[in-house]
Each structure stands twice: as structure tokens, then as C-alpha cells.
Amino acid sequence: MEISIMAKSISSKLEKALGDQFPEGERYFGLENFGNTCYCNSVLQALYFCVPFREQLLDYYANNKNIGDAEENLLTCLADLFSQKKKTGVIAPKRFVQRLKKQNELFRSYMHQDAHEFLNFLLNELVDILEKEAQSAKSDPETSSPNEKIANGPKNPQPNGIRKEPLVTWVHKNFQGILTNETKCLRCETVTARDETFFDLSLDIEQNSSITSCLKNFSSTETLNAEDKFFCDKCCSLQEAQKRMKIKKPPHILVIHLKRFKYIEQLGRYKKLSYRVVFPLELKLSNTVEDADIEYSLFAVVVHVGSGPNHGHYVSLVKSHNHWLFFDDENVEMIDESAVQTFFGSAQEYSSNTDHGYILFYESLGASNKS
Amino acid sequence: MINPSNGMISTSSSAANAQSPGLKTYFKTPEGRYKLHYEKTHPSGLLHYAHGKTVTQVTLANLKDKPAPSTPPAPASSFSASSGVRSAAARLLGAGNGSRALGFVGGNGGSKSLSGSSRIGSLGASSSSTSMINTNFDGKGTYIIFNVGDAIFISDLNSQDKDPIKSIHFSNSNPVCHAFDQDAKDGHDLLVGLNSGDVYSVSLRQQLQDVGKKLVGAHHYNKDGSVNNSRCTSIAWVPGGDGSFVVAHADGNLYVYEKASLHYQQNKDGAGDSSFPVIKDQTQFSVAHARYSKSNPIARWHICQGPINSIAFSTDGTYLATVGRDGILLSLYRLFLTFNSLYELKFFVQSRLSTSFRLFKRTTYLRWKKLLWCAIMLCLENFKGVFDNKVPLNSMDGKYILTGGEDDLVQVWSMEDRKVVAWGEGHNSWVSGVAFDSYWSSPNSDGTGETIMYRFGSVGQDTRLLLWDLEMDEIVVPLRRGPPGGSPTFSTGSQSAHWDNVCPVGTLQPAPSMRDVPKLSPLVAHRIHTEPLSGLIFTQESVLTVCREGHIKIWMRPGFAESPSGNSETLLSTSSKEKPLLSNKIGSSSYRQ
């Protein structure tokens, strides 16, 4: 009862605040917390306001609703949740959370969970579901696959039965980027490049630094020597080498995970780093293989609240139609853009400020996600 | 202890500002050590930095010996009037993520102005009997004005007292920006803009003489945000504007106010507030005039869709620079401003995605013509020459502009080429303040060298101060001259001719590509505060650095701290007429072309 009353006052407050600026067709609802499910709620809000992702999920859901009918999975639960008609108020993501707990025992307990782990699991799970459905759709010639093959034509499945055919699903199109790991043998100077895909970049952080600086460190050249030598195929032996990571294909949605939870060996446990890491509303990505800078705009931040890694709370900040909103489980508020900077972190240790940006969501402003 | 003369509680707060471990009290440069001379702070109880909404900004105010405010200034004093530096900083994230403004006005004003202001200056000096500085120095009347939380604090620059000599509290909202004009004619020389959009003008001298903790004798504009209730972001006096000033707001509007006594005093209760038509298209630049002639503000410029981060005038008012988060579609336009001048857009840089810099030029010149460039992005400052009134207009003053921002980089712009000619990498976080060191003279400044050296500094959210040397002959200006925008640039002829004739009104400069531009490395880099920095100011004898939370450090230049008595003599005798080195250097460089 209390919740519904609260929800009503929240919704009217928000609607009042937005007035006639309430974007048409947009929905701002809070999500009920079922006991430490804020990790889930905060990420769901960020994904909901990742508009291309939401649209493509709902498109896919609408077009494929009747194929597999009965089967409930995380994708259908998510799509159900995202197709809520409520303009404001509170929604209970009950089915989704139940499904999540069923699917992965990690999230079954009522302990504090890691939002980044959840995001990672969810995206990979969605990809798995899409791949499975594409697979079964292919065996059923009546239905056309909504997914596209990669550019160089259809490949036959591997003879040994391993499904090695990489599908480019809409999840990939939104989130997937490619890193290239260049290793240069210091003896023969041969450069070996190895590509790997990513859905998010996990960055080491430093006190009083910027995202640009963390990205620079991420891409900085590291020397492999002593016990960490590199096996050069050309030299056929372990050699000293230089290694660096560069972004070969920047994703349409760039998700940056700040490694705030660090294992401290001396302590034998994880510690939360409250470092102040500034993130801009507009980010220029320059550590790419190609020369062109790619520009991104910040649209969501998942914030970890609390001083330790094993407890605390998650909230999210979201930009929608040029307004910033603050989502704290059931609670939704309009905030000023200037409030974003209060989530950068603490310039000194032992600060009373414990609300720290943890996962950043940037959308590319350049080309559309088709490229 | 309570100082009865001004009501300030002056605690000897040594613990509040204890040296943080790992921070040194000096930093080394090739010319010697800069030593931490003293610090300025505020009562530590005020450190309620809950939401980081206000970032400390510093203004240096030089009170001259001018007891009667109504006295019309002699020509000489109007010359020294313009011998100030204004700088401005932008806050690229809308609300001041640290890149706050630094206002610096009149750093080296008249040398004879001791008697009038010494009385005030001695308030701060009274407890500093052990001052390393000549006591005459204290009377110079240079004050540090800085905002923290809901208060404005005023400290005596030349006293060793950590605590301010005056605090002014605002009950309605937090002060966020301020500006000082040492040549204000009607006695009101200090402007304060609030978070609520409210604006006050007051007399600094009057505040210092008053014992209370409230503003006294203030004119209140935009009361309770009646004209515009968005945050003030930057405020500036119009040089030579007879008391006019402009206020930039977070909603992308800039307002022009006229001297209060003309109109406003008759309607002191805010009845004279202006009304402006609703902005129909937020994406279009527009200028609107107040509906009623006897009201303030008199005009509104809609400049950006996002916040205007900063504004600054050149000292003679010839140029107005604005920095903002954009969203305005580029259009070519001419602007009308009401203080008898026509301003037109001369320069427009969309240097980052949505951050832009605009420079407006007034087409009618004032009688003293000096080019002093100010302000881009984070801060632009004039380059040399401005301190010497004998430098002719067509010298190379204002050749370069510095910027810094959220890409952690410092950029040097050539006004002539209207592009970045060098960039510096070295900060690990956003750059929040940049300034040329106008007092620095390079070791080879004897006129024989072929190169000109410039020194500038930058501070950032990485809590560090970086110093840079810029040697102009080292910088090879890339040959790719034809800008993609289509407007050709020429470097022949004098600079003013270049600006007036060649440049079409409003030119879009594309974002610079760093790959074609020479890169600088910092000369030195030092972590000097525990909190992110918000600005720096070079004075003749020191470098001031300030952090977001209102702690100011004053670093004495090599040589100054060691032998204070000898140097203070030098200081006192150094007036605006004694800048032969600078002017020579600038002169020689300007005729080299």
C-alpha cells in the first residue's frame, strides 16, 4: 500500500517537474527492490535508456513473439519489462529477477551483487539466446533469421560440430567492439596482432585522473620481459617484447567499467577504491587504430554507493531527451546535469562522499550503429 | 580571537591546513625553486563540500588610492586601468566540474597607491609582524576574493594571515562568480553572481570597512531570478563601458546590464526588472532588447543551448569571448549591443564536439587601443605587451591564446592563423586553468635570440601544476592553410587589417586535428594540492594556485622569497612604466615579420 501511495506522489512530482516537456511516448518508472536487487535495477535502467538497444529488443520481441511461444527466457522477460505501458510509477521486475536467479546461481543469494557482473552476464545471455534462436530458425526454413551473417558470406558450420559461426546480433551491433593486442618482438621486430572482442572496457583507475587518462594507460605500451616474456613465432623462442592494446573497432555503445573493486594482496580481500575519476559528458576516443577520433556522449551512469565492496547500494543516472534523471530503485527524480559531477569520486581517501560512478554508458555520436 | 574591526573570527588554524603528506613546500624549475610562501584558506567549519556545487574562483583586486569614488579618473589612471589581466575559465560540464574561472584584474596597478588603501591593508597585516615582506608592501591593497560555499571571502594578498580578513555570507544562494574593476567610476567595483541567478554590485572598499557579514550598499539585480533563474556562470565588467557589465547564465543566455545609477536605482525593489520575449528557437542565436527602456538588464543574447561556461572581455573591450556547451546551429550574424557599440562575431571555434568558443569584436574602437585577448575554453589570457602602455596597437600582443579542457590537453592557438599551433600533453585529468606568465622573461631575452620564449602554466583536476615553455621558432606551423570551412586565411598585413578586412563575419573553425600539430611536453609537473585545482594566477612575485575547495597557495618565485627586503624595493618601483624587457621583446618580435 505504502509503495503505491509513494509511487503516485513520485509520478505526479516527476510529471509536474517535466510539465509539458514530458517527452512523448517516454516512460520513467522506478523498479521495485526485492532485497538487494539494486545491482539489477540500476543496470536495467541504464539499458532501458540505451534507446537503440531498447528499440531493437522490442522489435525483435515483436517479430519473434510467436516463434518459440512457450519458452520463457531472460530475453523475453527483459522485453516484457521494457514494454511496460506505465508512464511513471513503480514496476516490479519480478519475473525478470526470478528468471535471473533461476538462470544463474551467482545472483540467487540476497547478498550484495556486482552490477558489472550482472551486465556482463545479461548481455552474454542475450547473445546466447539469439544465437540459439537463429540456429533453430535456420533449421526451420519457413522463418527468416533476423540476424545477419558477417560480411564475407555464409560460412558452413564447422565439421566437428562446434558452433563457430559468429553471428552479428543486434546485441553485438550495439555493444561489441574489437581490441587489437599488438605485440612487437624486440629481437626480430615482428608485430603480432591478435584481435579480441569486448562488450565493455574494464579500466584500472588512479586517484584524481580522468577517463581519457585511464584509457591512455589502458593502451599504453607495456614491456614483456623477465618472467613474462613473449613467445615469438618467428624467433621460435621466448623474447622480450612490447605490447599494447588499441581499439580497432569502437563499439556503438561504449560501456566503461571502472575497476573500483580491487583485490589488495596485503589485506587478502577486496577494497573499494573511491578515487576521483572524472568522466566527461562528451568523450573523445583517441586510442584507436584508425586515425579518426570517435566522439561519444554519456547517457547513463551506474553508481555504486558505499564504502566497501561487499555492501552498499546501486543507483543510476540517465539522460533522456536532454533531461537527467536519477533512479534509485522505486524512486525517480529529475536532476540537474551539474549533479553528474558529484559522482566522480573522492579526491582524498576517507571522504564522506561514497557515491561513485562505476559503469559508464556512452553512445557514439558519429555514424549510426550500422557501420 | 575576534578582530573587532571587521567581525571576523580569526583562528590561528594551523591544524586545519596541515601539510598533507607527500606534498612538498617547493617545486623546482630551471630558474630555481618556487617556495610555498603562505596559504590562504577559510574557516574550516565551512568545509561542507556536500555536493560540489560551488567551485572556488579567485579574483585579485587591487584597490587603488582613490578615496573619492566620484572623482573622474585622470588619463594616466585609465591607462593603468587597462594594465590588468582578466582571465576566464570555463566549466565544460555545465556546472563547474572544476574548471572554474579565475578573474585577475589589476595585478600591477599604480605604485603610489599606498596611503588610501593601507588602512585597509593593515587589517590583515596587523598580525603578521613576522612578515617576510616589507611592511610597505602590505599597504599595496591587493586582495584575494574567493567564494566557498555560501560565502565570499576576502584575504589580503600580502599578509601572511591564513584566514580571510572579511567574510560575506549570502543567505539566499551560493555565490559562484565574481569580477572586479579597479577603475569603476561610481564606487561599485565588485560584481557577484549567485547560483540562483541573482547578481549584486558593491564597493569592495565599503565591504572591507564594514564590520558585518552581509553585503552592504549593494545593488541587487535579477532579484530572486526574476529575469533568469538559472545559475550565473560568469560575470564581467565591460571595459570602458561606464559601469555596464554582462552576466552569463547556465541556460545559454547572456545579459547586458547598464550602470545602476542610470536606471535601476529608481526602482530599487526590482520593479524595474526587464522582461524579454520567449526564445522561440533554442538552436538559434538571438539578441533581444528589454521591452522597457528604463529597466535592467537591457539586452539578452542567446548564445548557446547549453551553459555558457565563461565570458571575458579584452581589457579595452574590443573583444568579447564566450565559451559554452553549444547546440547552436552556426549562422552568420551581426550583433548589436547597446553600449554604443556594434559587436560582431569574428571567430568561432567548435573545438570539441559541443564545446565552442566565440569571439566577438566591437567595431568601434575606444581611444586606447590595445589588444588583449582573453578567454577560450578554460582560460585565455593575454600575451605580454599589455602591461606596457607604450606598446603600440599593431604589436604582436595577443598572438596566442591558451585553452585547456576535458581532453586533459593544453592548446596554444595562434590568433593570426586561427588555429592550434601547439598542444601539450601532461595532465592526467581535466585542465581547469591555464595562464601565461607575463612576468617571466626568458634567459635569452637580450634581443639577440631568434626565438621568442613564452612561459605558461596550467593546473588540473589531477591536483598538479604544470609549467610549459613555448619557443616560437620551434613551432612549425603546418602548411595546410586552407581551412575546410572555405574561408582563406592570410597572414600578410597587420593583424588588425587581417581581422577587419580579410576575415568574414563569423567563421567556423573545425575541430583541430592534433595529429598535424607539434606537441609540447611540460617543463615541470608538480602535485601541489590535495584537492583538484580550479585555477592559477601569476603575479610579479608569485604564482597563486587555488583548489576547488577554497585553499589558496602562494608560491614565491625564485629570488623573491630569499631576499624579501631587496626585492620588495624592486617590486615597489616596478610600475607599469617599467617593463622594458617585455616591450622590447614584443617589439622586436613584431617587426620581425
Ligand SMILES: [Zn+2]
Ligand atoms: Zn621475434
